[in-house]
Amino acid sequence: MALTAVETTLMGLFDRWSYEKAACRTAAVGGTDVWTRVDASADETFENRVKGFACTTLDTAMETMKLGQLTDLRTVLGYIQTYCTQDLGLAGLDAYLTAKRWRVDAKLSALWTEAGRAALSVANIAGDADAGASAPGTLLGTLVRGGAIASAADISTSYSASPILGRVTVKGATDWTVTATLKLEDATTKSVAQVVKGTGDGGAVGDTYVFGAQALSGGAAAAQNVIPVAATAQFKAAQQILVTQWSGSAPDEVWLEQEIATIDSIAENTSLTVLSNLLHTYTTDAYVYPLYRGVTAASGTGGDASDAISFYPAPDRRLKL
Numbered sequence: 001m002a003l004t005a006v007e008t009t010l011m012g013l014f015d016r017w018s019y020e021k022a023a024c025r026t027a028a029v030g031g032t033d034v035w036t037r038v039d040a041s042a043d044e045t046f047e048n049r050v051k052g053f054a055c056t057t058l059d060t061a062m063e064t065m066k067l068g069q070l071t072d073l074r075t076v077l078g079y080i081q082t083y084c085t086q087d088l089g090l091a092g093l094d095a096y097l098t099a100k101r102w103r104v105d106a107k108l109s110a111l112w113t114e115a116g117r118a119a120l121s122v123a124n125i126a127g128d129a130d131a132g133a134s135a136p137g138t139l140l141g142t143l144v145r146g147g148a149i150a151s152a153a154d155i156s157t158s159y160s161a162s163p164i165l166g167r168v169t170v171k172g173a174t175d176w177t178v179t180a181t182l183k184l185e186d187a188t189t190k191s192v193a194q195v196v197k198g199t200g201d202g203g204a205v206g207d208t209y210v211f212g213a214q215a216l217s218g219g220a221a222a223a224q225n226v227i228p229v230a231a232t233a234q235f236k237a238a239q240q241i242l243v244t245q246w247s248g249s250a251p252d253e254v255w256l257e258q259e260i261a262t263i264d265s266i267a268e269n270t271s272l273t274v275l276s277n278l279l280h281t282y283t284t285d286a287y288v289y290p291l292y293r294g295v296t297a298a299s300g301t302g303g304d305a306s307d308a309i310s311f312y313p314a315p316d317r318r319l320k321l
Contacts, residue, residue, distance in 0.1 A: 172304025
């Protein structure tokens with residue numbers, strides 16, 4: 001089972017609007033093309049419910065950064081809510097996200113409530129994620145070579161745990177190994193090391209690394225609960241994880257499957273068993289991201305003078321225009 005066309009359409013819309021809201025905070029400008037995205041969903045029920053003049057009006061409003069004037073956005077979000085309630089027979093968008101096991105970014109959640117909608121469940125909201133220098137998320141701390149961070153920020157308790165990424169802000173020629181101490185939901189921590197490539201190894205300022213990201217070592221079929229992975233030290237029983245797969249290369253990935261799961265047990269360096277059977281089938285092109293609440297400390301070895309990396313919640317999917 002793969003993500004439906006409506007799911008990927010909604011993901012694209014929600015992630016685009018999240019980026020727009022973040023970009024507004026840094027006075028960046030970009031288009032949206034909401035009408036075209038809805039029209040491309042290839043689902044007549046969804047298109048008839050959501051597409052129309054309101055989408056065209058919203059495109060114009062978003063392009064001029066009128067996020068503070070929510071009339072047009074409120075109309076389209078209302079159509080999406082009605083699609084969930086009348087066409088799918090669910091209680092609303094919150095129930096839709098719960099059933100599909102994927103989440104929206106904190107910025108989309110804010111737009112949802114600003115538009116007068118009932119708040120989404122914490123479990124359905126990822127942290128305020130980083131989308132690059134023009135649309136950064138919540139800064140969880142910065143490490144400069146030779147120094148350390150401590151008592152860094154946590155993800156808000158209004159959001160669920162998220163993948164944690166490091167965005168390189170200064171980088172010399174030499175590889176730099178960064179070890180981050182990451183806090184779990186139960187307040188315990190995991191230390192996760194990540195090699196940050198130097199410019200001599202193809203690295204560059206702006207590179208991002210999701211700490212603890214682990215490729216599948218074998219296929220994981222839908223309707224069963226074992227996920228093969230070759231390394232498990234970054235995971236813990238009862239921890240939530242994001243299982244995700246895409247096709248294509250950044251920044252134009254297309255999401256194929258994605259869901260949130262909770263680890264039941266771990267076979268060391270072999271597999272993760274999750275509490276509920278998977279909704280989707282994943283191949284060795286898929287990744288598992290451990291989810292954390294924040295960064296409590298970080299240090300580095302190697303590297304070059306002035307190397308620096310900043311930590312943010314990572315998006316479940318790339319936030320982009």
